[in-house]
Amino acid sequence: MVRAMGPKSFLKLLPPNAAIRRELVDLLYTSLPQVTAVNAASITASVALAAAHRDPGYIAISFAIVVNAIGRTVSLLRYKKRAAQLSDKDVILWERIYAAAAASFGLALGALSFRAFQLDDGPGAWLAFGLSMSYCVGMVSRAAIRPWVVLTTAAVLLAPTLVGGLMRPEISYRLGAGMLVLFWFTIREASRHLSKAFIERLEAKHALARQANHDFLTGLPNRAAFLDALAGVGGTVAVVAIDLDGFKPVNDRHGHHAGDDLLRQVAERLSDCVGTGGMAARFGGDEFMLLKPVGNAAEGRDQALGLAREAVRTLSMPFLLSDIPVVIGASAGLLVNDAPRSDGALTHILRRVDAALYAAKRAGGGHCSWADQHDTTLCQVG
Numbered sequence: 498m499v500r501a502m503g504p505k506s507f508l509k510l511l512p513p514n515a516a517i518r519r520e521l522v523d524l525l526y527t528s529l530p531q532v533t534a535v536n537a538a539s540i541t542a543s544v545a546l547a548a549a550h551r552d553p554g555y556i557a558i559s560f561a562i563v564v565n566a567i568g569r570t571v572s573l574l575r576y577k578k579r580a581a582q583l584s585d586k587d588v589i590l591w592e593r594i595y596a597a598a599a600a601s602f603g604l605a606l607g608a609l610s611f612r613a614f615q616l617d618d619g620p621g622a623w624l625a626f627g628l629s630m631s632y633c634v635g636m637v638s639r640a641a642i643r644p645w646v647v648l649t650t651a652a653v654l655l656a657p658t659l660v661g662g663l664m665r666p667e668i669s670y671r672l673g674a675g676m677l678v679l680f681w682f683t684i685r686e687a688s689r690h691l692s693k694a695f696i697e698r699l700e701a702k703h704a705l706a707r708q709a710n711h712d713f714l715t716g717l718p719n720r721a722a723f724l725d726a727l728a729g730v731g732g733t734v735a736v737v738a739i740d741l742d743g744f745k746p747v748n749d750r751h752g753h754h755a756g757d758d759l760l761r762q763v764a765e766r767l768s769d770c771v772g773t774g775g776m777a778a779r780f781g782g783d784e785f786m787l788l789k790p791v792g793n794a795a796e797g798r799d800q801a802l803g804l805a806r807e808a809v810r811t812l813s814m815p816f817l818l819s820d821i822p823v824v825i826g827a828s829a830g831l832l833v834n835d836a837p838r839s840d841g842a843l844t845h846i847l848r849r850v851d852a853a854l855y856a857a858k859r860a861g862g863g864h865c866s867w868a869d870q871h872d873t874t875l876c877q878v879g
Contacts, residue, residue: 515585517699522592524642526576531635536566539602539628543609546621554612555621558605565602572598596646599636603654606632614661614670622661629654637684641695644688651684712779714757715764723778723786724843733835735791735801736846738854739767739808741783742826742862747818755818759825766811771804786850797833805829805865813863830854832868 543559546552576591583591606629613622633651640647655677662674710722718726727736741763748756760783767777767785775789789804791797812827830853834846849868857866 514703515588516703517696518592519583519585519588520699521642521696522588522595523580525592525595525639525646526573526580528635528639529570529573531638532569532573535632535635536570538631539606540566542624542628546609546613546618546624550616550618550621552612552616554615555609558608558612561605561608562602565598565605569598569602592643592646596643596649599646599650600653603629603632603636603650604657607654607657611657611661614658614665626658629658633684637687640684640688641691644692647688648681648685651681655681712764715761715779717764717768717785718776718778720778720780723776723780723788726776726778727788727846728840728843730788730790733791733793733797733833735787735789735797735804736832736834736850737787737789737801737805737808738830738850739785739787739812740828740854740858741812742828742858744783744825747823747825751818751821751823758818759816759823762816763812767808770808770811775804791833801831801833802865805831809863809865826863828854828857828860828862829865830857830868831865 539562540559543555543562547555547559572594576595606625610622610625610629613619613625633654636647636650659674659677662670662677665671710718710725712719727734744756744759747759760779763783763785764777764779767787771777771787771789775787778786778788780786787804787808789800791800791804806829809827809829812825815822815824817823830850832846832850832853853866853868857864860866
């Protein structure tokens with residue numbers, strides 16, 4: 498026996514992360530050619546029925562189809578222009594906009610079938626039903642992307658036709674209405690299987706991409722991801738190189754497992770330190786890099802120095818390794834750089850900030866050093 502899809506079943510079809518959901522919604526909005534074809538056919542048929550019968554119901558429905566067709570086309574074009582600037586929250590809103598527009602258009606087509614049944618207009622009912630099936634089949638092509646959109650639209654589309662068929666005295670109409678229920682359940686099962694397989698493929702693709710751009714131990718972005726971010730970010734940024742003081746003795750004394758645990762805790766602290774607007778990356782070993790947009794001139798230098806000091810300060814606090822408190826330290830080299838940044842400029846930036854880092858290390862550790870100065874700025878802990 499086929500069970501209806503409940504809330505938990507729907508939750509299983511939700512994409513597991515924002516990046517996958519964004520990609521799915523992007524795919525929803527690539528349907529402009531298909532939408533244009535369905536719009537043109539639906540407008541032509543509904544206007545023809547309205548003109549032939551001069552029925553107020555047909556006229557109202559044809560007007561609704563035209564308005565919905567225009568609205569859907571406009572939303573597709575607007576999303577294409579704005580997609581790159583949308584936040585994750587905006588993407589969810591646009592998914593719902595797509596669903597509302599699709600369901601509204603489906604309801605108008607279903608109403609056309611219902612009105613034809615009311616008027617006993619056989620040719621009109623046949624034409625409207627053909628449009629509904631064409632639209633439904635087109636929506637099924639999106640079943641692997643966002644099945645809840647397809648199932649909601651199909652239900653809204655088929656419901657008026659089902660009701661209209663059940664209202665007819667002929668047994669053939671009533672049997673046909675029952676077939677629509679079975680058709681919807683067929684779509685449901687197809688959507689469930691297609692969506693599961695499609696999302697699994699996207700998850701695998703994103704997992705491979707993450708492995709190529711993230712450090713396997715700490716989960717932080719790696720060197721390649723950091724350089725891409727540095728090249729792509731606009732405006733003035735602070736670049737801070739961090740090297741741990743006293744990491745090797747901890748690794749030698751407590752073992753590599755403890756050393757790995759320490760690096761993961763360092764990564765967490767640096768991520769918290771840089772915040773949501775910046776990036777913490779692991780370059781390898783016990784070396785990390787921070788990137789964060791800052792203000793211009795003196796304000797930007799103050800913000801960069803504050804970031805470096807906070808990083809050194811937070812890494813000087815005790816770490817717990819198997820309930821054993823361990824204290825290390827850190828040194829930092831920093832600079833403030835303005836866009837644009839070419840490949841050659843990126844290499845020069847890394848060399849400068851590395852030189853500043855080692856100047857801080859030579860000063861005894863626990864220091865910050867500017868890449869454009871020979872002196873070091875002591876970071877007071879506490």
